[in-house]
Structures are given as structure tokens and as C-alpha cells.
Amino acid sequence: MERIFGEIEGIKEGHIFSNRMEVSLAKVHRPTQAGISGSQNEGADSIVISGGYEDDKDFGDIIIYTGHGGRSNETGKQVADQQLKRQNLALAKSCLEGLPVRVIRGKHKGSIYSPNEGYRYDGLFLIEEYWRKKGKSGFYVWLFRLRKIKNLKLIVEESEEEYKSKRVPTQIQRIIRNTNLSRKIKEMYRYKCQVCDIQIETSSGYYAEASHIKPLGTPHNGPDSLDNLLCLCPNHHVMFDFGGFSIMENFEILGIDAKLTIHKDHTINPKYTKYHFEHFYSEQNRTDLK
Incomplete structure (x- = not known):
């Protein structure tokens, strides 16, 4: 299945989805559970931020996003170090390549920027940098700084002839x-x-x-x-x-x-x-x- 970087046709910023299945069917974020959509060879095309990781910080136009792995499903706390592989490596790849990442926010009490209900598509972000540090639970996590792309619509064309200095x-x-x-x-x-x-x-x-x-x-x-x-x-x-x-x-x-x-x-x-x-x-x- 082809990975789409950038906007999804017909889905505007602010679009509300009732659940993750709706988000997936709209191709905005295909995984129905994982927070990162991507591969380490291609890069990451979208993320969901919904308060699942204790080291996440949401400042609206800037997001400090915690990578995948090492979290207890029961407590939500980190119980092991994260590794720079799989989805985390996909985010790093997008940082290196300058690929746009779709951000979807889910309802949770930890952020004033989250929707009141369901999931909301909040536009395109670029990953500025990433680094490793000990998180709140004392285990190493990978953090990714995302900054929102403003006043700019990114278009990714397949045809070189059709894409001439747009x-x-x-x-x-x-x-x-x-x-x-x-x-x-x-x-x-x-x-x-x-x-x-x-x-x-x-x-x-x-x-x-x-x-x-x-x-x-x-x-x-x-x-x-x-x-x-x-x-x-x-x-x-x-x-x-x-x-x-x-x-x-x-x-x-x-x-x-x-x-x-x-x-x-x-x-x-x-x-x-x-x-x-x-x-x-x-x-x-x-x-x-x-």
C-alpha cells in the first residue's frame, strides 16, 4: 500500500472523527492502534497524540512527541528503554528527509489543545530534531520536536513532468x-x-x-x-x-x-x-x- 506524505484529498484541517477506525478509513492515519504510521525505510507520514505517553508535551504549534515502545499497557508508565528502530526510526527518517507529518489529536485531559470528543486532524508538521533522554520514569525515551507548517500547503506529485516549480x-x-x-x-x-x-x-x-x-x-x-x-x-x-x-x-x-x-x-x-x-x-x- 502506497504511503502518502502530506495532505489527504478531501480532508481539511479541523476535521473530527468519532474513532480510530474512521481515521484509518480516511487514510489520515492508517494504524488503528499504533500512534506512529510509517516505516524505517520510507519515513513517518502521520502520528496520533492522545496523552498515552507521560513525556509528551503539547504546546499547540510545537509538540514534543515521545517515540514508541517500553510503555506498560496497564499503567501507561515507561518500564523499559526505547530503541531507535521501527516507528521511531521512521520519525527520524522524516526528520532527515524533511517529510511532512500529519498530526491527529485525540481527546484527553492533559492538553488544552485536544478535542472535546473523538479525534481531530490538526494539519501538517515538520520534525525539527530528535534526541534521547531519560524520561519521567527513569528509562530512556526518544523525543521528537514537531513544528506546525503554517500558511503553506504541501503537495507531493508523482509525475516529474507535472511537477515543475509549483x-x-x-x-x-x-x-x-x-x-x-x-x-x-x-x-x-x-x-x-x-x-x-x-x-x-x-x-x-x-x-x-x-x-x-x-x-x-x-x-x-x-x-x-x-x-x-x-x-x-x-x-x-x-x-x-x-x-x-x-x-x-x-x-x-x-x-x-x-x-x-x-x-x-x-x-x-x-x-x-x-x-x-x-x-x-x-x-x-x-x-x-x-
């Missing part, structure tokens, strides 16, 4: 990135930087960043397409964005001693590398070339 009008105009393309470029290179070939390993998997050669935002208006993307480590992503190095139309690297790795299935459009060179490569470096 813009959504809000209080200001912002570009909605295709998370499928970001994941595709990283998986193509096995999360290895195309410049230094480094593969960064974290407690929840490999980490890399998708970098647009011609930026999406105004005034550049580059496309959100595979031929305008690179898979880079954080260091080379920052260096590239700020002109520390550039790429010629023949894909040679200027500014640093490195060679660009290009996968056989990855076609890079040279007009985008030319644009980056003309707009971001420093004048000093250009002078040094003469």
Missing part, C-alpha cells in the same frame, strides 16, 4: 519542492556526495542533501526537476549555494580540487550549470582563471 499563493509566495525527486537523487547516489564521495552515516540512516543547481526562488525560478539537482554533503551544499565552487558546462569543477561523479541515469542540464557559474561563482575566482 507555486502556492500564501501571505508570501513560496516554492513547494517535490520530496519524491529529493529522495530519488539521494537514492540514486546511495547518499554519497557527488563532489567528495562521502557517505554520512547517522543513528537513523545515511544523510545527504538535494541541491538545486539553478535555485527555485525568485528571481532565478529554476525548475524542481532531476536535471537541476545534485546530491551533496552539507559542506559542499553550502559551498555550492554560496559560490565556493561551480560546475562548467562540461561538468568540470571550478574552485576546488574535485571531480563530479555523475550516475549513468542522471542527466544534468548544462544550461543550469552555466546559470550557476554566471550568477554565483565569485568574481575573484573568475579573475584567477585568466
